[in-house]
Amino acid sequence: MPATAENSLRESAQLLGVLADPARLRILNLLRFRGELCSCEIGPITGYIPSKISRHLSVLKHAGLLQERREGTFIHYRLARTSDPLVKRVLGTIDLLGRTDEQLQADRTALSNDNCC
Numbered sequence: 001m002p003a004t005a006e007n008s009l010r011e012s013a014q015l016l017g018v019l020a021d022p023a024r025l026r027i028l029n030l031l032r033f034r035g036e037l038c039s040c041e042i043g044p045i046t047g048y049i050p051s052k053i054s055r056h057l058s059v060l061k062h063a064g065l066l067q068e069r070r071e072g073t074f075i076h077y078r079l080a081r082t083s084d085p086l087v088k089r090v091l092g093t094i095d096l097l098g099r100t101d102e103q104l105q106a107d108r109t110a111l112s113n114d115n116c117c
Helices: 003-018 022-034 041-048 048-062 086-101 102-111
Strands: 035-037 066-071 074-079
Touching: 003 022, 003 086, 022 035, 022 041, 022 048, 022 066, 022 074, 022 086, 022 102, 041 074, 041 102, 048 066, 066 102, 086 102
Parallel strands: none
Antiparallel strands: 035 074, 066 074
């Protein structure tokens, strides 16, 4: 296998590895549903402690999946714009899961309430 093909496959495997965590899937599901969230909105819905949320947001941001916007002391996250077809398909899969998985549906319902700081 040529080096460029190996690198491409490695990058795809890394992306899939980032997504292979229920906490990150829950966070991405919320962002797909709402569009943008303050980090403080995630805890009341997921029950995760701030350090866990921060760690997972950092992993998602490092993978190029998230962008952040600061507003005073608060950080708001949204999905990064991408033309990568794999990322688009993965996010489409999260939409499908959001419509079929009970936990992700419950998260979306909880998000309907005002949970912001």
